[in-house]
Amino acid sequence: MSATETASGMEPVVTETRRRQPRLARHPRGRRGRHSVLLSVLMTVMLLYALLPLFWLVVNSTKTQAALFSTFGLWFGGRFALWSNIHQVFTYNNGIFARWLGNTVLYVVVGAGGATLLATLAGYGMAKYDFPGKRIVFAVVLGAVAVPGTALAVPTFLLFSDLHLTNTPWSVILPSLISPLGLYLIWMYASEAVPTELLEAARIDGAGELRTFLVISSRLLTPGVVTVALFTVVATWNNYFLPLIMLSNPRWYPLTVGLNSWNAQAATAGGQAIYNLVITGSLLTIIPIMAAFLYLQRYWRSGLAAGSVKQ
Amino acid sequence: MSANSLPAAKPAIVGSPRRRRPARGRWAGWGFVGPFVVVFAFVLLAPIGYAIYLSLYRQQLIGGTTFTGLSNYHLALTDPRLWSSLRRVLLFLAVQVPIMLVLALLAALALDSARLRWAKLYRLSIFLPYAVPAVVASLMWGFMYGSQFGLIARLRTFFGGHFPDPLSGNWALTAIGNVVTWEFVGYNMLIFFSALRAVPGELYEAAELDGATHLGIVRWIKLPALRVAIVVAVIFSVIGSLQLFNEPNILQPLAPNTISTNFTPNMYAYNLSFAGQEYNYSATIAIVMGFVTVIIAGAVQWYGRRRAA
Numbered sequence: 071m072s073a074t075e076t077a078s079g080m081e082p083v084v085t086e087t088r089r090r091q092p093r094l095a096r097h098p099r100g101r102r103g104r105h106s107v108l109l110s111v112l113m114t115v116m117l118l119y120a121l122l123p124l125f126w127l128v129v130n131s132t133k134t135q136a137a138l139f140s141t142f143g144l145w146f147g148g149r150f151a152l153w154s155n156i157h158q159v160f161t162y163n164n165g166i167f168a169r170w171l172g173n174t175v176l177y178v179v180v181g182a183g184g185a186t187l188l189a190t191l192a193g194y195g196m197a198k199y200d201f202p203g204k205r206i207v208f209a210v211v212l213g214a215v216a217v218p219g220t221a222l223a224v225p226t227f228l229l230f231s232d233l234h235l236t237n238t239p240w241s242v243i244l245p246s247l248i249s250p251l252g253l254y255l256i257w258m259y260a261s262e263a264v265p266t267e268l269l270e271a272a273r274i275d276g277a278g279e280l281r282t283f284l285v286i287s288s289r290l291l292t293p294g295v296v297t298v299a300l301f302t303v304v305a306t307w308n309n310y311f312l313p314l315i316m317l318s319n320p321r322w323y324p325l326t327v328g329l330n331s332w333n334a335q336a337a338t339a340g341g342q343a344i345y346n347l348v349i350t351g352s353l354l355t356i357i358p359i360m361a362a363f364l365y366l367q368r369y370w371r372s373g374l375a376a377g378s379v380k381q
Numbered sequence: 382m383s384a385n386s387l388p389a390a391k392p393a394i395v396g397s398p399r400r401r402r403p404a405r406g407r408w409a410g411w412g413f414v415g416p417f418v419v420v421f422a423f424v425l426l427a428p429i430g431y432a433i434y435l436s437l438y439r440q441q442l443i444g445g446t447t448f449t450g451l452s453n454y455h456l457a458l459t460d461p462r463l464w465s466s467l468r469r470v471l472l473f474l475a476v477q478v479p480i481m482l483v484l485a486l487l488a489a490l491a492l493d494s495a496r497l498r499w500a501k502l503y504r505l506s507i508f509l510p511y512a513v514p515a516v517v518a519s520l521m522w523g524f525m526y527g528s529q530f531g532l533i534a535r536l537r538t539f540f541g542g543h544f545p546d547p548l549s550g551n552w553a554l555t556a557i558g559n560v561v562t563w564e565f566v567g568y569n570m571l572i573f574f575s576a577l578r579a580v581p582g583e584l585y586e587a588a589e590l591d592g593a594t595h596l597g598i599v600r601w602i603k604l605p606a607l608r609v610a611i612v613v614a615v616i617f618s619v620i621g622s623l624q625l626f627n628e629p630n631i632l633q634p635l636a637p638n639t640i641s642t643n644f645t646p647n648m649y650a651y652n653l654s655f656a657g658q659e660y661n662y663s664a665t666i667a668i669v670m671g672f673v674t675v676i677i678a679g680a681v682q683w684y685g686r687r688r689a690a
Contacts (some may be wrong), residue, residue, distance in 0.1 A: 106496040123521040188417040195413025245424045250597030308514035326516040337634040352517040363512040
């Protein structure tokens with residue numbers, strides 16, 4: 071029995087469900103229900119809870135350091151200082167913030183990009199090929215999902231430190247390259263989205279395996295790949311523990327570790343409190359990731375469905 | 382819509398790919414899986430092996446590194462600081478995870494009920510915090526909790542001092558739980574919502590013909606359909622709780638007296654390594670926590686499957 075069957079065999083009902091899904095689109099459920107005021111009120115409370123801190127962040131990034139302490143937190147007050155705060159964020163300490171931004175982009179492009187590529191190739195290989203040792207790969211990858219990633223961070227640091235990799239971009243990029251969840255999502259996606267008949271037709275026509283993948287399969291896999299890319303981009307953009315451990319030179323910090331070092335500065339003896347920069351820097355850190363997130367969330371949801379339902 | 386973006390699956394291809402394997406190149410699959418496996422071995426398997434190796438040794442100022450067998454494990458299992466941190470994350474797990482998942486479940490059911498106007502707005506807004514880095518989430522909530530220019534400070538003056546300081550004493554764990562709930566309630570909501578969308582439409586039609594009420598449909602159709610998704614969400618949340626690090630570590634400067642260096646097992650392992658240079662013992666704790674996580678996550682999965690049978 072192949073590993074694909076093992077995985078989907080756990081939930082045979084799901085395959086059944088999938089097949090019927092096109093019908094579901096024609097039958098939107100609960101048409102008879104009327105809009106419920108109670109539900110709207112309850113969901114509005116949750117919406118406010120979700121948005122309140124973000125609103126707070128926007129409001130307070132317009133304040134000067136002094137106004138932060140003297141005005142009410144949830145409304146604008148004092149001089150409108152957003153532009154000067156942004157200017158200060160980018161000029162403080164010789165413009166180290168721009169450097170952190172560049173580092174984050176580097177870690178995201180190479181780390182998340184590489185993770186998506188490796189997971190796509192491997193997930194496709196698991197779904198569409200049988201090869202010696204496949205069951206071992208399946209068992210080990212599944213086991214690795216259960217092992218806590220952050221618990222491994224300290225041993226990884228110790229190993230990298232012996233190899234003189236710490237304090238280099240590699241120490242952050244290399245561990246980001248592995249996404250067992252990404253492999254799993256592509257695997258499940260490829261089993262359904264890439265018809266084996268199509269691959270066989272390509273083989274009969276004499277196309278090599280790699281060429282078949284590049285020309286035919288990669289196109290069919292695109293929605294799944296976008297989902298995995300989003301997962302890995304958010305994970306690397308927001309990565310904190312790993313770079314915190316691996317890097318001691320601020321010039322290699324990503325935004326997350328850099329912002330926290332600015333915040334911690336106030337607590338150190340003789341350190342200058344720069345909360346206005348921490349707050350404005352936080353806002354600047356989340357704007358790109360939120361824009362990407364909102365723009366691409368429709369792909370995200372479809373892939374999430376594949377992952378959550380099939381597991 | 383999840384249903385529309387998936388290509389219509391042909392049942393035939395879900396079956397065994399083995400039969401149709403190309404005659405040439407039994408090893409062709411390795412070409413695709415190989416690169417992942419190589420990096421995987423280097424960044425995941427090697428550190429696990431290295432941690433096991435380290436945990437069997439002890440480094441002393443005099444005498445250097447000596448093999449000590451399982452004595453580090455003996456030390457860990459009798460270490461009151463590890464136990465108190467473990468008890469703390471287990472308490473966190475027992476309280477925060479159910480609250481977060483129940484909220485996520487209710488929100489997903491509301492989104493799926495077709496009785497909510499502007500469902501997409503709610504869905505996106507509640508999911509949005511997932512994109513916020515833990516660092517920024519903790520900093521924002523930390524500032525709001527803070528007594529200097531926080532909102533809580535305002536509330537305290539308003540309520541005349543009867544309002545507790547969220548970063549003092551027993552409240553710190555609650556304050557951290559709130560940050561974690563804020564970050565992940567939307568993510569879990571979306572997992573549940575996606576699973577609900579996969580329920581075949583005819584089930585609802587049949588239920589309507591039988592005169593089922595809304596609550597009846599939730600009880601007999603929707604909740605059973607969510608079983609797998611709930612097990613998955615519980616496992617992810619259990620792993621997340623046992624690994625708790627970012628939020629308490631970032632809030633620590635605000636509450637240095639409450640959030641100790643061994644507040645959670647992960648913070649303990651981190652501080653042993655980076656403040657104490659006790660690498661061997663730190664590696665031991667990482668291994669112990671790995672075991673604890675695998676056991677608890679495995680138990681959740683076993684329980685979920687047994688209920689299914």
